[in-house]
Amino acid sequence: MAEVTSPTLEASLGQxxxxxxxxxxxxxxxxxxxxxxxxxxxxxxxxVGGWIDQAMAYASMSLAPxxxxxxxxLKVSYFAAARPGRVVAEGWIERKGAxxxxxxxxxxxxxxxxxxxxxxxxxxxPHESVRLASRAITG
Numbered sequence: 001m002a003e004v005t006s007p008t009l010e011a012s013l014g015q016x017x018x019x020x021x022x023x024x025x026x027x028x029x030x031x032x033x034x035x036x037x038x039x040x041x042x043x044x045x046x047x048v049g050g051w052i053d054q055a056m057a058y059a060s061m062s063l064a065p066x067x068x069x070x071x072x073x074l075k076v077s078y079f080a081a082a083r084p085g086r087v088v089a090e091g092w093i094e095r096k097g098a099x100x101x102x103x104x105x106x107x108x109x110x111x112x113x114x115x116x117x118x119x120x121x122x123x124x125x126p127h128e129s130v131r132l133a134s135r136a137i138t139g
Contacts, residue, residue: 013050016086018058024093026058032084043082048107049074052118055091056103060122063096067124072100076118086110099124 014036019027028051036047057069091105101122107115 009054013047013054015054019088021058021062024059024063024096025091026055026062027088027090028055028058030087030089032082032087034084037084041081041083043084043087045076045078048078048082048116049076049118051087051089052076052091052105052107052116053120055089056093056105056118056120056122057091059091059093059103059105060096060101060124063093063101064124066127068127068130069101070123070125070130071120072123073121074118075120076116078116080109080113080115082107082109082115087115 014031014033016029016031019029021027030051032043032047034041036043038044053071053074057071060069061067087107087109089105089107091103093101093103095102101124103120103122104118105120106117109115
């Protein structure tokens, strides 16, 4: 029997490419597929939040590459519908402490219209701690 492989998180989110990544900032391009939509072509809000969340997580990792970002809080405000086609998520770190980051982000359409904004409180956890906790859960 053939082994079933799951798509990566990036593929599941429709990530096209990382446009830019620098200290404390990241910009990612996504393709909104009809399979991500409801109500005649409106992207489901969880995808919108996920796109911005991923950009904010990448921004935090640019400042702490040995740490895994764990969302403690995520708030998303929706301004306009994201529709099939390309969108751009930007994330940046407003403030970073030893183990906590405060991040902000936004999603725009190709014309630069802001579709959503988000803020997040991110806990930075050593990668090894995450791996060990995962092994304990999965056996």
